[in-house]
Amino acid sequence: MLLNNLKIAWRSILKNKLFSLINVIGLSIGLCSALVIGAIIYFDFSFDTFHKDKDRIYRVTSLFKSEGDEFPNRGVAVPLMRTFREGIPGVELTAPFMNTSFSKIENKKQDLLFKDGNDAILADDAYFQLFDYEWLAGDKQTALSEPAQVVLSQKKAEKYFPHKNMTDIVGSTLLYNDSINVKVTGVVADFEKNTDLKFNEFMSLSSAKMFNGKDIATNDRWNGTSSGDQLFLRVKDESSVAGIQSRLDALAKEHKNPATWAANDERLFQLQALSDIHFGGEHEDYPFNNSDHVASMKVLKSLAFVALFLLLLGCANFINLNSAQALTRAKEIGIRKTLGSSKKQVVRQFLGETVILTTMATMLSLLMAPFLLRQFADFLPQGIDLSVLYSVKGIIGIVILVVLVSLLSGFYPAFVLSKFRPATVLKGQFTKGDKGVRLRKTLTVFQFVVAQVFVIATLLVAKQLHFVMNSDMGINTETVAYVRTPWRDASKVKKERLFFQIKDIEGLSNVSKGGAPPASNSMSSTMLSYFKDGNETHQPTEILMGDTTYLKTYGIPLLAGRERMNDSIDEYVVNETFARAIGFQDPKEVVGTVVKLDTLQIPIVGLMRDFNQRSLRSDIKPLAIKGHYNGMSFTNIHFDLGKNPEQWTKSIDAVEQALASVYPDEELEVQFMDEMVEGFYRSEKSTVQLLKWATGLAILISCMGLMGLVVYTTERRVKEIGVRKVLGANLAQLNLLLCKEFLILVGIAFAIAVPISWYLIQEWMQEFAYKTSLSWWVFMVSGVGMVVVALAVIGARTYRTANINPVESLRNE
């Protein structure tokens, strides 16, 4: 029976090739996006889910609140680690560790030198009690109990000690940073499952002092927080969390920053569950210092919505086409029923067809999935693949999806079909009063609303991106580049040598020394105090470091006052926003005032024009530029490549040669300002990319649905068209007649889509301080574009129908 059903189902699929094709392709596009996006979402939810007692593992993080702003820090002050080590009720295990890096590692016996000592931490045995590594050699209990002990991951061990047994490695010695002899006490296997704990070198925490690190036992800086200082713990049970949190609150209060400028600031210690770390909490902070990816709940949610809508579009197609086709199959069902088929059997047959089509669509979507995934490769984290789809979990998921989609899209058509009464059907009276019309029109409108929203959103997001990328930030971003000297080699002599070499290069102008460029992601800020009318105000101020040519390099003009006298004098040039922030109506008047930094009195000698220090998401902040007093030296060299792009390659080659001659051991690159600015908007770029795809697919699916509906409707109206033709209608009139009802649907969809997309885009733009306008023409263009596309789809078919010779269509007598 079942086999028979399937056989019949397969035949009727073949009989209606065009419909089946549209069905399968439309659905497979929807399914494909759902599968790919599902895999992406699964990937981000699969991080660090394999640890023993994972639900009881927490991390303490800091949150600083100042002037309404919040600054998260994934680390904590070191004395808090000590407090926890001494014992906090409810905490079963305290495992602090600190990010570190080594400049040089030597395996003297085999005469090997290594330089990439990143991904290293200072940890103690508690770390390995908390996170269950597989020990290939060494003793888990004592491996990190003494200073100068190190545990290596398997990969690292194989690198440091090539061709050696893991057990032989334990007991060997490595020489760190030229002078520190460290004993290897263990080798652990690298985690194979997805994890953010990508550390591969574990130095004992008690060695911190040897590496100029902070010593937990003695460090007393409650108000210094480094993001690499991690405090992990395992709670006794879920109920002890509240108690620990209130203890943390008390500690935060007790050790509040006593400095006067910090009077209104607040620091909170927060408990972060292990499962939240990959998502970076509310502030979407990276999991660890060496992480290159933080999963964004917001992004994942949008992705899920995109997948859901594309899938629904595919299903809508299915319902649409099948229930439309139902009428042309009415006769078949009438005959079946007179032959004794029950309603149930009819339903079963049509559901069977749906299952076959859905399964075919699934196969097709699995084939297409890798291609779709590749389109997103640019902004997906590394290591993501589709293997989960072929795992047991994935296959079960896909089967559930197939069943759900089959029921969702197959039930209504099957139900409609099964209700036909054979008598009316066979008498041919059925064609009148088509009950499914309204449902089909609604579904078509739904499809076009989704497609239209995607179109408008894509256009507006792209418009905003274009706007922010092309806005004048107030600095020269087109022709300026800079090089960063290596932080490990702080030699001033070398920097000077490099500076003069670059200065001599032909074609470069305004070569200057300084810190980070004026617009970047890294920014240091400080608190400046200012006395006015006997009141002291504290102004958080971003600090830029640069010599007296620096502003010229970046084309930032002085509006009043003068440049600082030299590179190391205690003088500030401030921006207009700073002047206004401390109360000057006319920013020019700020020149000549004196501000206080801690105990230092620093005169403001000049006023520079405002420019954007960051992406256009943020406003312009109060800013001051200073030289390199208090011993700090400039790290970067900035230069203007000039107006002649043909000269650039030559100049850049010369700069790179200079870099290579001064720092032969380092790989240094020229950084371009325009690339930096582009980097600000990477996430917007990926949003546009994603939207483009979603839009394309949505339009494709919707047009397929429309085409199916048009084919069906025109087929149904062939006779009517014949009559009208005989009565004298011409081609244009007939085409208009046929297109009209579809264009009305597209029009309704447009009217619904406009407010929805307007609202969504409005929400999305919230995070930008500088917004492009939501121009009406964007809506018009997308509306007209949609009509044109729809017309092309409709017209192709109606033209054919209108051209049919009435002799053909009316022949039935």
Place this chain on the structure above:
Amino acid sequence: MLLQLNDIFKWVNSGGQRIFLLKDINLEVEEGEFISVMGPSGSGKSTLLNVIGMLDTFDEGEYNFLDESVHSLKEKHRSNLYKQYIGFVFQSYHLLDELTVKENLEMPLIYKKIKGSERKAMVADMLDRFNIVGKKDLFPAQLSGGQQQLVGVARALIANPKLILADEPTGNLNSTQGEEIMELFKQLNDEGVTIIQVTHSEKNAEYGSRIINLLDGRMV
């Protein structure tokens, strides 16, 4: 003379074979004639009517309608020609289901680009003449078969054609209804309209002034 067919052949090619639908048809129709076409099913009656109505083409021969030679006319001119001079009546009426009686009558006038006010007057005349004023706002499905065919004839007549082509106009009607339509045709013919009808009934054929018999596409 209204129309003249000379040595008309029509065929289709099927499986390398030429199947003749019309063979050597010669026919002259004067204005005011009432012709009945008879013959067994499949003998080519509808095909002949379609050729005369310029809905279908032929492969050989000449066809002159009034002063025009139809065989050398472009499609567009041909359709203008039949729009102006020919009205069609079908066996299964072919009224537009979603339009009312009045709107159905109006349709050919719209396609002939006749002005609104004039259209209204012409429709009112026709409703009056066929005694269906009371039905003007009903949809075809609300009428009996005979009434539907009445509307069908009215629609064919509304643009004042010189020639009415009716393919088994009474085929779907009972005998009383059929008789009514025939009486109507007779009356129209008396008023000067040329009529060519296909019929299976000897009795209905008698209404005509001439009978043409077809067999396998040939006039006998």
